[in-house]
Amino acid sequence: MPKYNIPDLRTSGNGKYAYTFDWGRRADGSRHQETRSGFGSKREANDDYQKLLVEKEATKANKMMVTTSFSFGQFVEDNFLPTYRDSVRPQTYHGRAAMIHKHFQSLWKFELSEITPEMVMKWKNQLRHHQSLSNEYVRKICGLGHRIFSLAVDMKLLSTNPAEVLKKTKFLRDEQRTLNFWTLDEFQKVATSFNQTDTNEVWGLTILSFLFLTGLRIGEAQALEWKIWILRANGYMLRKQ
Numbered sequence: 540m541p542k543y544n545i546p547d548l549r550t551s552g553n554g555k556y557a558y559t560f561d562w563g564r565r566a567d568g569s570r571h572q573e574t575r576s577g578f579g580s581k582r583e584a585n586d587d588y589q590k591l592l593v594e595k596e597a598t599k600a601n602k603m604m605v606t607t608s609f610s611f612g613q614f615v616e617d618n619f620l621p622t623y624r625d626s627v628r629p630q631t632y633h634g635r636a637a638m639i640h641k642h643f644q645s646l647w648k649f650e651l652s653e654i655t656p657e658m659v660m661k662w663k664n665q666l667r668h669h670q671s672l673s674n675e676y677v678r679k680i681c682g683l684g685h686r687i688f689s690l691a692v693d694m695k696l697l698s699t700n701p702a703e704v705l706k707k708t709k710f711l712r713d714e715q716r717t718l719n720f721w722t723l724d725e726f727q728k729v730a731t732s733f734n735q736t737d738t739n740e741v742w743g744l745t746i747l748s749f750l751f752l753t754g755l756r757i758g759e760a761q762a763l764e765w766k767i768w769i770l771r772a773n774g775y776m777l778r779k780q
Contacts, residue, residue, distance in 0.1 A: 614740075
């Protein structure tokens with residue numbers, strides 16, 4: 540006589556067979572179970588059980604297809620950036636978000652499940668051959684790409700990380716560039732070109748003077764916040780870690 544592997548198979552009071560089928564967890568975390576009864580034999584109960592197993596797997600597959608059908612860009616906007624915002628400082632977040640929106644456009648409209656390691660390598664090579672990007676900057680972009688796909692894997696949206704191949708890429712150190720600083724005469728020549736009767740140009744000259752006198756870079760100046768300023772009688776001090 541064949542053995543039927545049906546969890547919780549039992550006989551009811553009227554001599555019929557019954558069992559409880561486990562559909563898994565609902566969206567709220569509660570368990571979804573269904574009692575099936577009225578079977579005249581174990582074979583009938585088993586036939587019913589096998590049909591429900593097929594239906595359960597089909598439902599699971601459909602949910603997976605729906606879950607992973609959104610694009611890379613949508614995943615970045617809806618999942619990665621909100622998560623990333625909570626893990627870094629505001630100025631870091633805004634800089635990295637701008638980097639993503641500028642350099643990931645070739646992947647933006649592809650569905651997550653469509654992106655392969657080959658596509659990621661092609662995207663990376665396009666970045667490396669971009670003359671205006673340093674190796675260090677490309678390395679940061681690739682690090683962001685790996686982090687984006689890692690989150691998709693953690694959320695069970697992807698089984699593997701297509702950007703894992705980037706970890707095997709070696710980036711050469713950029714040649715040390717010579718920095719050219721303005722002399723006082725050069726600065727004064729530029730300063731005289733500003734229109735002192737135009738409020739916007741006065742502000743522009745003020746900012747330019749501040750950068751020249753302090754030696755701050757534009758990116759450093761953009762990250763300044765009022766709370767780190769310490770005003771003194773003859774000047775100021777910035778306290779920034």
